[in-house]
Amino acid sequence: MAASFRPRILAMQFLAAIAFISGIIRSSADDPPLTLDYYASSCPTVLEIIREEMGREVLSDxxxxxxxxxxxxxxxxxxxxxxxxxxxxxxxxxxEKTxxxxxxxxxxxxIIDRIKSKVESACPELDAVLLVGGPYWDVPVGRKDSRSAxxxxxxxxIPTPNQGLISIIYKFFYLGLSVTDTxxxxPLGAHTIGVARCENFRTxxxxxxxxxxxxxxxSEVHLSQLKSTCPAAGGGDNNIAPLDYETPYTFDNSYYHLLLNGEGLLNSDQELYSSLLALQTRKLVEQYALDPAAFFQQFSISMIKMGNLTNPDSFVDGEVRKSCRFINA
Known part of the structure; x- marks a missing residue:
């Protein structure tokens, strides 16, 4: 287990392989429950297919x-x-794309299209929402896709980059997610990797x-670099900067250290530490900055909790899409 919490967490390989090849939890006791071995008989190779394909995608970029x-x-x-x-x-x-x-x-x-194509070739009309992550967590599978958006x-x-703390927490509470999940x-834990557009961090x-x-x-040197990337007068809205400029491609707790230093790139992130109302979230930022194992453990728990959010309408008319982009005819 100790190896799972080392600073570099196989981020180059399977940091966040998520195949949205379907979604949704059972609707009642009569529906089959989600399980970890749902595809053991119908498509025993599906996890390996997704793991290999996502590995290729991450190695390519x-x-x-x-x-x-x-x-x-x-x-x-x-x-x-x-x-x-x-x-x-x-x-x-x-x-929802626009x-x-x-x-x-x-x-x-x-990326999702390519993974879906590989899975469809091996196991036609198979449904799966599968995650393989830096701190590794198992996700029950056997879901249906929504026919609506x-x-x-x-x-x-969806939380936005310039929102204040109360608004962010409310959006999580509305979905049944806690301050700890927030x-x-x-926005915080997942921002250990990835980039943001100038439009979202200019303010x-x-x-x-x-x-x-x-x-x-x-911090002044880094701020100067950010301003060079993102001019105040406008323009360059699509220019990007890493959310975690210290270890941008590694899933670790570095971003929490940046928040302690007041260097969170997005307002919605820094609010979780610097806001006058950040009593509980400030303590969590400090804890995760000090203890990466605690962050990884809670990240896994919160990801599973979020992944269990349901769409009641799909209980009735969900489907296994042949193409991720369109509902079946």
Whole structure:
């Protein structure tokens, strides 16, 4: 177990392999429960297929782990973890991809398509939502995909980069997630990897970044680099910067150290430590900065909890999509 908590957690390989090949929990006692061996008979190789394919994706581009992890979060916050975020717009369905929190932030859909294609070739019409992560957690499988999406909920439910602490916590509470889940899962814990667009951190770096960081020489150098990437006068909205500039491709607790130093890139992250109301979340940030094992353990728990968010409508008419992007004809 100690090896699982070393600073580099196999992030180059399977940091956040999430295949949204379906989603949704059972609706009643009459439905089959999710299990860890759901596909033992129907498709015993499915986990290995996804593991190998995601491994290739991450080796080809280290950012792919963060892209797929973000897809998972944005899916679960709208209608539960039902794969609705993958649906393209059609004449009869308005998907979630063009909603404000998603349109310029979500990528990695092609990764899901490629993994789905491999799984479909091996085991046609197989449903699975599978996660393999840095601190490793097992996720029960055997789910159905949603036949609907919600553009409106995507605009209201998903936390945004410039929101304050109370608003962020409320959005988690609304879904049945705790303050601990908020501080562990997203926005914070997942931001140990990945990048942010200038549009999402401009307010922060030209706002209270210097105040929270104390203006230390190192933070001033980094702030200067950020301002060079993201000019105040506008333009460069799609320029990117790593959320964790110290270890951008490694799943570790480094981002919590940045928050202690007042260097969180996004306002929604730094609020969890610097806000006057951050009584409970500040203690969690300090704990996870000091104890990476505690962070990894709680991250696994919170990820499973979030992954169990449900869409009641899919209980009735969920399906196993042939294509992740469109409902079946």
């Amino acid at each position: 280290q950012r792919n782990a963060a892209l797929v992890l973000r897809l998972h979060f944005h899916d679960c916050f709208v209608q539960g973890c039902d794969g609705s975020v993958l649906l393209d717009d059609t004449v009869t369905l308005r998907g 909603a404000s929190p998603n349109i310029n932030s979500l990528k990695g859909f092609e 919600s553009y409106d909920l995507a605009n209201t439910n 501080c562990t899962c997203k 922060r770096i030209y706002g209270d970044y210097e105040l929270t960081s104390g203006g230390s020489p190192l």
